[in-house]
Amino acid sequence: xxxxxxxxxxxxxxxxxxxxxxxxxxxxxxxxxxxxxxxxxxxxxxxxxxxxxxxxxxxxxxxxxxxxxxxxxxxxxxxxxxxxxxxxxxxxxxxxxxxxxxxxxxxxxxxxx
Amino acid sequence: xxxxxxxxxxxxxxxxxxxxxxxxxxxxxxxxxxxxxxxxxxxxxxxxxxxxxxxxxxxxxxxxxxxxxxxxxxxxxxxxxxxxxxxxxxxxxxxxxxxxxxxxxxxxxxxxxxxxxxxxxxxxxxxxxxxxxxxxxxxxxxxxxxxxxxxxxxxxxxxxxxxxxxxxxxxxxxxxxxxxxxxxxxxxxxxxxxxxxxxxxxxxxxxxxxxxxxxxxxxxxxxxxxxxxxxxxxxxxxxxxxxxxxxxxxxxxxxxxxxxxxxxxxxxxxxxxxxxxxxxxxxxxxxxxxxxxxxxxxxxxxxxxxxxxxxxxxxxxxxxxxxxxxxxxxxxxxxxxxxxxxxxxxxxxxxxxxxxxxxxxxxxxxxxxxxxxxxxxxxxxxxxxxx
Numbered sequence: 001x002x003x004x005x006x007x008x009x010x011x012x013x014x015x016x017x018x019x020x021x022x023x024x025x026x027x028x029x030x031x032x033x034x035x036x037x038x039x040x041x042x043x044x045x046x047x048x049x050x051x052x053x054x055x056x057x058x059x060x061x062x063x064x065x066x067x068x069x070x071x072x073x074x075x076x077x078x079x080x081x082x083x084x085x086x087x088x089x090x091x092x093x094x095x096x097x098x099x100x101x102x103x104x105x106x107x108x109x110x111x112x113x
Numbered sequence: 114x115x116x117x118x119x120x121x122x123x124x125x126x127x128x129x130x131x132x133x134x135x136x137x138x139x140x141x142x143x144x145x146x147x148x149x150x151x152x153x154x155x156x157x158x159x160x161x162x163x164x165x166x167x168x169x170x171x172x173x174x175x176x177x178x179x180x181x182x183x184x185x186x187x188x189x190x191x192x193x194x195x196x197x198x199x200x201x202x203x204x205x206x207x208x209x210x211x212x213x214x215x216x217x218x219x220x221x222x223x224x225x226x227x228x229x230x231x232x233x234x235x236x237x238x239x240x241x242x243x244x245x246x247x248x249x250x251x252x253x254x255x256x257x258x259x260x261x262x263x264x265x266x267x268x269x270x271x272x273x274x275x276x277x278x279x280x281x282x283x284x285x286x287x288x289x290x291x292x293x294x295x296x297x298x299x300x301x302x303x304x305x306x307x308x309x310x311x312x313x314x315x316x317x318x319x320x321x322x323x324x325x326x327x328x329x330x331x332x333x334x335x336x337x338x339x340x341x342x343x344x345x346x347x348x349x350x351x352x353x354x355x356x357x358x359x360x361x362x363x364x365x366x367x368x369x370x371x372x373x374x375x376x377x378x379x380x381x382x383x384x385x386x387x388x389x390x391x392x393x394x395x396x397x398x399x400x401x402x403x404x405x406x407x408x409x410x411x412x413x414x415x416x417x418x419x420x421x422x423x424x425x426x427x428x429x430x431x432x433x434x435x436x437x438x439x440x441x442x443x444x445x446x447x448x449x450x451x452x453x454x455x456x457x458x459x460x461x462x463x464x465x466x467x468x469x470x471x472x473x474x475x476x477x478x479x480x481x482x483x484x485x486x487x488x489x490x491x492x493x494x495x496x497x498x499x500x
């Protein structure tokens with residue numbers, strides 16, 4: 001099945017996410033599977049203050065683009081088509097923000113040798 | 114209640130409300146309230162509801178026996194038409210609305226890219242690029258070529274109806290340039306509305322949109338007079354309205370109103386039909402129209418709808434009450450670039466004898482319109498309040 005990235009944007013820092021949101025994140029893979037999709041991988045990012053950016057060789061503190069809604073996580077799903085991907089993405093628990101759904105050109109995880 | 118000429122243009126311009134509205138409102142979605150039978154109008158009080166329901170049913174003439182006007186039951190195993198799949202794909206919410214419109218014209222209506230570009234006043238290369246980007250998005254993101262199912266359908270139908278309505282509105286009033294009407298767009302929109310109503314025979318909102326466009330189309334020849342001058346509703350020769358189209362709209366509306374709760378397109382169509390029904394401008398049933406606007410605003414809380422409702426308020430409760438509402442909308446700020454707000458405010462101020470302020474408001478409206486016909490109309494309004 002085609003793969004999509006779901007980018008999670010939150011105004012709320014990860015340490016301030018309500019417990020019900022955290023708990024719902026834990027249940028997300030099974031909810032996605034129940035709708036005929038699959039969560040292939042998931043990444044939770046530390047708060048944006050911990051980020052470091054490099055542009056043209058210059059290192060600066062903070063995320064690449066300063067926004068009120070901060071990139072909080074990315075996960076990869078398999079879905080039949082965009083409508084299916086959107087239905088799955090709508091399951092994402094969000095405190096204050098939203099998600100972006102983008103089709104992947106490819107996804108590889110290198111095996112540890 | 115004395116009928117005032119000055120507000121006719123604002124009410125007539127309700128058509129144009131939607132061009133802006135479609136870009137700025139927060140859409141609540143098509144309500145699904147099974148069991149809530151709303152035949153015509155909102156309920157301010159139970160008494161009003163009964164009175165208005167009776168009034169509306171007698172006012173919309175039944176040219177056919179009720180059985181003929183009923184909506185056919187949906188076929189359980191209807192094979193989806195390819196045109197349906199195509200139009201739902203072209204109007205997918207993942208595409209920008211201007212892309213939806215361009216794609217629909219190109220792929221569903223078969224209009225040449227050059228002609229679409231001309232209709233929307235952009236260079237052909239720009240329109241070609243817009244179409245290419247949209248097709249690439251459909252392929253890359255895998256927008257499926259299907260008719261949406263189940264829970265999504267109402268929302269997706271609403272998106273299609275919105276595109277068709279925007280198409281009609283764009284053709285009905287050019288945003289800039291000399292002409293007030295662009296017939297090629299309105300004709301195409303009407304064709305699409307007919308097609309959709311045919312392919313989705315049980316969809317009340319599709320019927321509502323078709324009824325709405327039919328009423329507007331019935332009145333199109335009288336929108337402008339000699340030398341392309343914009344005519345107010347009160348000045349229009351009602352005998353020139355296409356009564357066959359209005360009758361067809363009535364049949365659709367009666368059936369839709371009987372089949373279930375009224376959505377935003379059915380309500381807009383009912384308002385338009387009430388205007389078309391009135392033998393003269395002075396005999397317009399404004400209280401009924403206001404009650405319809407109350408319900409429309411409830412299910413579609415858009416500032417443009419609120420502005421048009423204010424016009425109805427002025428006819429029922431007087432200009433002072435309406436002015437308060439318009440000023441509240443001014444403070445709200447969402448209609449800051451919408452020329453019909455200052456134009457409506459100007460009409461109300463004129464009715465209240467505050468002509469200096471009225472002239473200022475007409476000038477504010479003038480500054481917001483690029484349409485030569487409307488500019489002439491507004492300039493004339495400034496002169497008519499003696500400024």
